[in-house]
Amino acid sequence: AQKVTQAQTEISVVEKEDVTLDCVYETRDTTYYLFWYKQPPSGELVFLIRRNSFDEQNEISGRYSWNFQKSTSSFNFTITASQVVDSAVYFCALTRMDSSYKLIFGSGTRLLVRP
Amino acid sequence: SQTIHQWPATLVQPVGSPLSLECTVEGTSNPNLYWYRQAAGRGLQLLFYSVGIGQISSEVPQNLSASRPQDRQFILSSKKLLLSDSGFYLCAWSSGGSYYEQYFGPGTRLTVT
Numbered sequence: 183a184q185k186v187t188q189a190q191t192e193i194s195v196v197e198k199e200d201v202t203l204d205c206v207y208e209t210r211d212t213t214y215y216l217f218w219y220k221q222p223p224s225g226e227l228v229f230l231i232r233r234n235s236f237d238e239q240n241e242i243s244g245r246y247s248w249n250f251q252k253s254t255s256s257f258n259f260t261i262t263a264s265q266v267v268d269s270a271v272y273f274c275a276l277t278r279m280d281s282s283y284k285l286i287f288g289s290g291t292r293l294l295v296r297p
Numbered sequence: 298s299q300t301i302h303q304w305p306a307t308l309v310q311p312v313g314s315p316l317s318l319e320c321t322v323e324g325t326s327n328p329n330l331y332w333y334r335q336a337a338g339r340g341l342q343l344l345f346y347s348v349g350i351g352q353i354s355s356e357v358p359q360n361l362s363a364s365r366p367q368d369r370q371f372i373l374s375s376k377k378l379l380l381s382d383s384g385f386y387l388c389a390w391s392s393g394g395s396y397y398e399q400y401f402g403p404g405t406r407l408t409v410t
């Protein structure tokens with residue numbers, strides 16, 4: 183069965199600290215996609231990144247970076263020098279590789295960045 | 298560019314009343330469409346998805362239904378709301394036939410009183 187686990191329910195950091203959000207997935211598919219979404223207090227989910235299972239290169243976008251490791255079935259997200267605006271719920275997701283094109287979401291990690 | 302609209306943004310309805318939430322997508326054709334519900338402080342629950350006009354798949358049996366009368370229109374309905382239907386309803390789309398990301402609308406916050 184496919185599953186995404188975000189074991190960290192809530193993380194609180196002080197501004198400018200680095201923080202890593204963990205994501206562990208389970209799938210039997212040999213090809214799959216992984217995603218991260220951000221849900222700020224306004225509620226709308228914002229797409230952050232997509233990663234193909236064949237591409238294990240780390241990705242960096244400004245203060246955001248993603249570490250994909252197939253060997254440990256993990257796709258972790260690091261925010262460097264966190265800011266108050268990073269406060270949100272972050273969801274990791276995995277594609278169902280069937281005709282439904284559904285995403286399997288983790289339960290989310292609430293990040294609170296304190297000034 | 299593609300955009301997704303949802304309305305209304307907020308809704309307060311009494312128990313037993315009907316419901317109709319609408320979602321439309323612009324700038325793409327034959328999208329996959331999805332309805333999710335999020336209870337307060339909880340994760341995302343997929344309610345319905347559609348890969349084409351008139352094709353609706355239900356994930357959770359309940360008193361809600363969905364319809365896709367046009368290619369880029371997705372409607373969530375109920376004949377009689379329950380208290381447990383309160384929540385944040387999100388519509389999403391993805392490119393038809395692809396396993397790429399879903400893009401979400403702004404959501405509708407429904408309170409059933």
